[in-house]
Amino acid sequence: MPIYLDAAATTPVRPEAVQAALEGMTQGFANPSSGYPPARAASLRLEADRAVVAHALGCQPEEVCFTSCGTEGNNWAIQTAARLGRRKGRHIVTTAIEHAAVLEPVKALAAQGYEVTHLKPDRTGHIDPAQIASALRPDTILVSMMLVNNELGTLLPVKEAHQAIEAAQCPALLHVDGVQAFLKVPFTPKELGADLLTISGHKIMAPKGIGALYVRKGLKLPPLLLGGGQERGLRSGTEPTAQIAALAAAIRAWSPDDRDRIRAVKEHTADLLSRMEGVEIISRGDAPHILALSLVGYPSQPVVRALGDKGIYISSGSACHRGKPSHVFAALGLPPKTLMGVLRVSFSPFSTLADGEAFVQALGEVRQTLVCR
Secondary structure, three states, X not given: OOEEOEOOOOOOOOHHHHHHHHHHHHOOOOOOOOOOHHHHHHHHHHHHHHHHHHHHHOOOHHHEEEXXXXXXXXXXXXXXXXXXXXXXXXXXXEEOOOOHHHHHHHHHHHHOOOEEEEEOOOXXXXXXXXXXXXXXXXXXXXXXXXXXXXXXXXXXXXXXHHXXXXXXXXXXXXXXXXXXXXXXXXXXXXXXXXOEEEEEHHHOOOOOOOEEEEEOOOOOOOOXXXXXXXXXXXXXXXXXXXXXXXXXXXXXXXXXXXXHHHHXXXXXXXXXXXXXXXXXXXXXXXXXXXXXXXXXOOOHHHHHHHHHHOOEEOEOOOHHHOOOOOHHHHOOOOOHHHHHOEEEEEOOOOOOHHHHHHHHHHHHHHHHHOOOO
């Protein structure tokens, strides 16, 4: 059987989520905006599912707006912050290790005349909170920072960013990319001080095509889409009730035990790798599910392909890089031979200790067959 160890890219869909989606498409397919009984039932189910997401986030249901994915949520949050703050300033703070779904919209704003400060990580992939305080200015209108890095698993100082914004008394909104953190590490947007926070279903064993944006109560966003007024007028369009039901089902199926199991598999795998010649652990990750390493001197893409031929699926970084060098690992200042061999292994609740052991054994076999540069 193939061994899938790329859960930070996407996850298998839980059976509970599959069943919820099937029921939503076959039994609960009515448009929740219509007026007849099946439509009213669909509307009630939609709001019940919204309440499940809100409970998992520790927020109010009216603070949850459904989106199609994390990229949409990140783009919406960043563009919104720029529009809301356009009379207050044109300075943005983010980090050099954000997902492309943050870096690219920030880059687009820079092309429009906004000034962007990219905070640099240390060798372990962490951001010094003091950098945030030093970067803030009276005209800073946005701080956008992920809670868990998608390639290193490191926690970023989001709460400290909120504290720095308050201390500086600048008008910045705080946007948090919570895609890799949601359900993996305990948090609520209120505890973090987030104004906007993004999640994505397919990272937590729900289908692709569904996510959500937390919008702090009292923050008046301009609509993303105009039309029929769905999602409180913020994102018009008939709600994807089947995907939303699947998201809620996947959330209900998660438990703290999942986090413990995932971490146990990751730590066991890391311990085995630490004893393997030629392997450097780059980050064990603060989050339970991501492990970054390098097979030093071995180009990562041939390693990934060779492991794939053995039925073991990992990545050389974010799936969004599509084989290009990772800006995240490059930002760490790794030696060239270490950088060329970077690999990311990431685990889901379906991962087992045996999966980790099989990966380590296969990596050793690949090391014997490929040429080191």
